[in-house]
Amino acid sequence: GSGYMNIAISLCNELARRGYDITALGMGYNGAEHHWDFSIIPVASHEAFGVIPVMIHNLRSLAQAGEAEEIEAIVVALDIPMHERLLQIDRGSIPYVGIFPVESGPLCASWAQVISTFDERLVISQFGLRQMEKAGVPGIHFPVGIDTDSWRPAATGERPMLRESLGISEDEFVILTVADNQERKNLSVGAEIIRDLVNEGLNVKWNLVTRKMSPVGWKLDDLFMEYGIMENVIVYERGMPHDRLWILHVTSDLFMLTSKAEGLCMPVLEAMATKTPVIATHSTAMPEHLWEDPLWDREQNGKWEPLPEKGWLEKLRAFLLNTAKLDAVTRRRGLPIEVEFYTRDPWGNSYRAFASAEDGVRKVKQIMNMPDHLLEVILQNGLTYAVSRNWESAGAVVDNVLKKILTKDKLVLPNQSLVDNINPNTIPSPVPVQVSPQGVEDDQA
Numbered sequence: 001g002s003g004y005m006n007i008a009i010s011l012c013n014e015l016a017r018r019g020y021d022i023t024a025l026g027m028g029y030n031g032a033e034h035h036w037d038f039s040i041i042p043v044a045s046h047e048a049f050g051v052i053p054v055m056i057h058n059l060r061s062l063a064q065a066g067e068a069e070e071i072e073a074i075v076v077a078l079d080i081p082m083h084e085r086l087l088q089i090d091r092g093s094i095p096y097v098g099i100f101p102v103e104s105g106p107l108c109a110s111w112a113q114v115i116s117t118f119d120e121r122l123v124i125s126q127f128g129l130r131q132m133e134k135a136g137v138p139g140i141h142f143p144v145g146i147d148t149d150s151w152r153p154a155a156t157g158e159r160p161m162l163r164e165s166l167g168i169s170e171d172e173f174v175i176l177t178v179a180d181n182q183e184r185k186n187l188s189v190g191a192e193i194i195r196d197l198v199n200e201g202l203n204v205k206w207n208l209v210t211r212k213m214s215p216v217g218w219k220l221d222d223l224f225m226e227y228g229i230m231e232n233v234i235v236y237e238r239g240m241p242h243d244r245l246w247i248l249h250v251t252s253d254l255f256m257l258t259s260k261a262e263g264l265c266m267p268v269l270e271a272m273a274t275k276t277p278v279i280a281t282h283s284t285a286m287p288e289h290l291w292e293d294p295l296w297d298r299e300q301n302g303k304w305e306p307l308p309e310k311g312w313l314e315k316l317r318a319f320l321l322n323t324a325k326l327d328a329v330t331r332r333r334g335l336p337i338e339v340e341f342y343t344r345d346p347w348g349n350s351y352r353a354f355a356s357a358e359d360g361v362r363k364v365k366q367i368m369n370m371p372d373h374l375l376e377v378i379l380q381n382g383l384t385y386a387v388s389r390n391w392e393s394a395g396a397v398v399d400n401v402l403k404k405i406l407t408k409d410k411l412v413l414p415n416q417s418l419v420d421n422i423n424p425n426t427i428p429s430p431v432p433v434q435v436s437p438q439g440v441e442d443d444q445a
Contacts, residue, residue, distance in 0.1 A: 003266060004077050007099070007124075007144055011077070012038045014145075014395030020402070021069060023059070025052055053089045060092065072406055073097055073119075075398070080348070084114045095119040095405045097398070099142055101263020102128030103184075104284050104350035105302020107135040111348055115139075120401045124264045125285035131302060140401065144264055145391035150242060151273035153383065154250040163251045171203055173368060176252035176276065178209040178245070178267040179259065180238065181217030184352070185210075186281075188218060189258040192357035195227040197364060204364075207248055209236045249274040254367050258337065258360065260352035261345075262286055268334070269389060272382030277375065278334030279363040282306075283353030290334040292381065302351045303342055333382035335363045 005028070012022045013036055022038035028045045043051055062068035076086055077099035087096070098118040102125070112135040115121050122142035123129050132139045154162070168174060175194070179185040187210065194206045212220055212235050224230045236248070249255070255271035257280040262268075268289050271278050280286045282304055287294035298305040340356040367375070 003264075006266070007077050009036065010145060010147070010391050011075075011099075011395065011398060012036065014391045015398065015402075018395060018399055025055055049085050052086065056089055056091060060094075073402055075099065075402075080111045080114055083118075087114070087117060097122065097401060097405070099124065100128075101125065101285075102131045103263040103347070104261040104345070104352065105131040105134075105299075106350065107131040107137070108349045109135070112137050119405055122397065122401065126288050126296075127285040127299065128263060130296065130299065140397065142397055143389055143394050144266070145394040146266070146269045146273055146386055146389050148273050148387050148390070151246065151249075151270045151386070153273075153275040159250055162247055166247075166251055168205070168251060169203075173202065173204045173254070173364075174207060174252045175204060175254045175256050175364070176207045176209070176248055176271070177256050177258075178238070178270075179257065181210045181212065181214035181220065183216070184260050184347075186258045186260050186355065187220075188223060189355050189357050189360065190256060191223055191227050191229065191233075193256070193258070193360040193364065194229050194232055196357060196361045198229055198232055200361075202365075202368075204232060206233045207236065207252065208233060209238055209240065209245065209248065211238050245270075246274065249276050252276050254279065254364060256360070256364070257281065257286075258355040259283075259286075260354060261350070265289070269386050272333060272379075273386035275379045275383050277367050277379060278382065279337055279360065279367065280334060281353055281355040282336035282338055283351075283355075287336065289385070290332065290336050292331045292333065292385075303353070304339070306338060331381075332378050333385050334378065335366060337363055 008024060008026075012024055016022050016037040024038055024040045025043050026040040027043045027048045029040050029042045031042045034040065041055060043055070056071075056074075059068060059071055063070045071091075071094050073095045074091060075097040076083060078086070080100050080102075083098050083100060096118050097120045098115060099122045100115070102123055105127070112132070115132070116137050121132065121137065121139035123132060123139050124142050124144050126141055129139055129141045163174075177187070177190055179187065181187060187208070190206070190208075194204060197204045206229070208220075210220075211217065220235060221230070224233050249271060253276075255268070255276045255278045257265065257268060257278070259265070259281055261284045262281075264285055265280075268278055268280060268286070272289070278290070280290060282290070284302075287299075287304060337355045338359040339353040340359075341354050342351045343354070344350070345352045
């Protein structure tokens, strides 16, 4: 998917900058010209699990023949079930580093067993790391980065000019959602929130960046007509150029996410990087974005317990000290939409959180009416957090992992033909490879 593609490209660039010789097997890459400092071999997505084993075999054969560098490590960024399939590849003693999300909890035993076979496990949220630790599987948090030079706040004067060019009136409150049209993203709750705001007479517009014709998603036009919000929604097809998506962020008054579960959610980080206020379902990895300290003790078995209400005496003391409102925002980077109920999902037998539309409306109005100086505290907290999530820091994590596994003493196996070790039941027959220096150079050109 696009999330893994962005992670892979940014990580490969960072590792290349650190001196690694990177060859990427690009699932879905169509061979288009690129300017990155690493090589990409195109892999058709629908053929990936048949072709990749052959490619690994051929790269190992070229190395064995002295026509290419040895493969020192295989680093894969995919969902756990995809890792499970790739682990069937005959890779000899080459270390396998897995990058993956744990979208929700608890981590089921089957998936815990799969990732336990990796040489190193890099999970993309602190929430996911907690689920692994509870299942007895060690891992490392991989803090996925964001390019805050591209994802930046609007400069002085940019926002009103861009809003005017888009025909947005001064009194129009624009809500942005960037989410695929599939059940986990729970777009119907977002539509309910917009409906209820419209029914209260509020002038809101919902810019929805999604996959309108998704075969596994909502019939969006039908949903919007049923809720009476057709005139309040503009649907943009996902995959738009970065500059257009950036404009949608900086011209919005709020970013809203009503997902049932998230392993990371880059759009939330992108919104924070552009200083767009964020509200999101208080579940899975979202609290670690929304709070400087999400109070991890409240997470139990994959579910987050509601925040306890302060006692009346503490509230009175805070009010008398005139710190009540400020205290409520100094630790926040966004506002949580409380969960109405949970269900168990077939995806890893984990919990799914259904956001409360009623609380979503409440949080939208809270942002609408928040004094500017208090809102600025939240926005600055979010921006500081996004800026800290850079690819230099993320690359350092992987760099340390690779240095660790590459310096381990490994058992040296006898030099034998790779072809003799192929299991024809699980791996396709290897294709012929050219081993002449000219052939290798032509393939890499």
